[in-house]
Amino acid sequence: KQEVTQIPAALSVPEGENLVLNCSFTDSAIYNLQWFRQDPGKGLTSLLLIQSSQREQTSGRLNASLDKSSGRSTLYIAASQPGDSATYLCAVKPYNFNKFYFGSGTKLNVKP
Amino acid sequence: EAQVTQNPRYLITVTGKKLTVTCSQNMNHEYMSWYRQDPGLGLRQIYYSMNVEVTDKGDVPEGYKVSRKEKRNFPLILESPSPNQTSLYFCASSPYNGDQGTEAFFGQGTRLTVV
Numbered sequence: 481k482q483e484v485t486q487i488p489a490a491l492s493v494p495e496g497e498n499l500v501l502n503c504s505f506t507d508s509a510i511y512n513l514q515w516f517r518q519d520p521g522k523g524l525t526s527l528l529l530i531q532s533s534q535r536e537q538t539s540g541r542l543n544a545s546l547d548k549s550s551g552r553s554t555l556y557i558a559a560s561q562p563g564d565s566a567t568y569l570c571a572v573k574p575y576n577f578n579k580f581y582f583g584s585g586t587k588l589n590v591k592p
Numbered sequence: 593e594a595q596v597t598q599n600p601r602y603l604i605t606v607t608g609k610k611l612t613v614t615c616s617q618n619m620n621h622e623y624m625s626w627y628r629q630d631p632g633l634g635l636r637q638i639y640y641s642m643n644v645e646v647t648d649k650g651d652v653p654e655g656y657k658v659s660r661k662e663k664r665n666f667p668l669i670l671e672s673p674s675p676n677q678t679s680l681y682f683c684a685s686s687p688y689n690g691d692q693g694t695e696a697f698f699g700q701g702t703r704l705t706v707v
Contacts, residue, residue, distance in 0.1 A: 511694075521680065521701075522700070523698055524682065524701075526696070573694075577688065578648070579637045579650060580686075582635045585634070
C-alpha cells in the first residue's frame with residue numbers, strides 16, 4: 481500500500497529565507513506527483529505537477545524535484561514571503577489508479 | 593476556465609436531515625472522487641467514479657451515497673447526517689488514463705457542520 485510522508489510537519493522561518501519541503505512515498509509505481517497549497521479552511525491550489533519521467537519542474541520561486549527510484553520529492557521555495565504561509569501537500573497518482581495518496585502536509589509560517 | 597465547482601461552500605445542518613453536496617466539472621474528466629479532510633487524519637477518500645454509472649467505495653464510505661448519471665456531475669448525498677460527518681469535503685476530477693501529465697483538479701471545498 482502506498483504511503484506518503486511529509487517532513488517537517490511544521491516550519492517557521494523569517495522572511496527571505498530559502499526553504500525545502502520534503503515528501504517521500506513508498507511505492508515508485510506512480511504516474512506523477514503533485515504539490516498543492518492549502519490556506520486555512522480553504523481549497524487545494526495546484527502548484528506544480530511532476531511527471532514520473534521528469535526530474536524537476538519550476539514555476540516562479542518554486543522548484544519541485546522528483547527522484548522516483550528513491551521515492552522522494554522536494555519543494556524548494558526561494559526568497560520566502562509572508563504570503564507563502566500555508567499548508568503544503570504532496571499527492572501521488574499511482575499506476576493502479578483509483579485515488580490520490582496525500583501526505584499529511586507541512587504547515588509553513590513565514591514571519592515578516 | 594477549467595474548474596471543479598462545489599456547492600454549497602458552507603452548510604450547517606441538523607442530525608438526520610438529508611442533504612446533497614453538488615460537484616460539477618467542465619473538463620470532460622472520466623474520474624471523479626470525494627474526499628473528506630479532518631485534523632490529524634488528512635485527506636481520506638469517500639467514494640470515487642471511473643465513469644458514468646461506475647462508482648465504488650473509498651476508504652470511508654459509511655453514511656454516504658453518490659451517483660454518476662452524467663459525466664460532469666458527481667453529487668455526494670448524506671441520507672441521515674450525524675455529527676461525526678462534520679468535516680471539510682473536497683471533490684476532485686482527473687482524466688483516467690496513463691498520461692503522466694494529467695493533473696488532479698479540486699473543488700473549493702464544502703465546510704459541513706452537523707449539529
